[in-house]
Amino acid sequence: MVKDSIKRRKPNILVTGTPGTGKTTTSTALAEATQLNHINIGDLVKEKNLHDGWDDELDSYILNEDLVCDELEDVMDEGGNIVDYHGCDFFPERWFDCVVVLQTDNTILYDRLSRRGYKESKLSNNVECEIFQVLLEEAKESYAGGQSCCIEKRYY
Ligand SMILES: Nc1ncnc2c1ncn2[C@@H]1O[C@H](COP(=O)(O)OP(=O)(O)OP(=O)(O)O)[C@@H](O)[C@H]1O
Structure with a gap:
């Protein structure tokens, strides 16, 4: 990890957490303040068709992890990126210098996702994901190699 990050002149930061956090x-x-490049993985997947179609049950695209990683390899080697996605276990660990997990009060999250018009199953899946701290555990397991891991709770 250290060897790879030395090649980068600017850091790569991962911002992860349940949808709506x-x-x-x-x-x-952060990108405005630092002039780092913000990469919203959800938008990238749609723009570049880095998916295997639409999942009616999950009500979202089925992200193709290999296509996403291939697409990002060069830009991540360069450094200077803020990667924004509600999942983190399929990115190479060496890509990131800092991992941030955002968390939100469950009631606030429920209201935010309701306002988005999420159907009941999607809404409860996401709130349960937050209650059981799924993304936090995923980040801890996936990035144990020396990145600073920071947890941000938001209650407003
Ligand atoms: N610090 C904050 N204070 C108040 N509201 C916030 C804050 N951060 C985000 N929000 C609001 O919460 C909602 C969700 O924010 P945002 O779209 O940034 O979440 P997200 O984690 O990127 O969601 P997704 O994974 O679905 O893209 C938005 O309506 C946003 O305005």
Whole structure:
């Protein structure tokens, strides 16, 4: 990890967390403040068709992990990226210098996702994901190699 990060002149930061916890809002503000490049994986997947179609049950695209990683390899080697996605176990660990997991109060998250018009099953899946800290555990397991891992709780 250290060897790879030495080649980068700017850091790569991963911002992860359950949908609705504020990844895009936070990443956008951070990118403006630092001039780092914000990569919203959900948008990238749609723009470049890096998926295997639509999942009616999950009500989302089925992300193709290999296509996403191939697409990002060169830009991540360069450094200077803020990657924003509600999943983190399929990115190479060596890509990131810092991993941030955002968390939100469950009631606030429920209201945010309701306002988005999420159907009941998607809404409860995401709130349960937050209650059981799925993304936090995923990040801890996936990035144990020396990245600073920071947890941000938002209650407003
Ligand atoms: N710090 C904050 N204070 C108040 N509201 C916030 C804050 N951060 C985000 N929000 C609001 O929460 C909602 C979700 O934010 P955002 O889209 O950034 O989440 P996300 O984690 O990127 O979601 P997704 O994974 O679905 O893209 C938005 O309506 C946003 O305005």
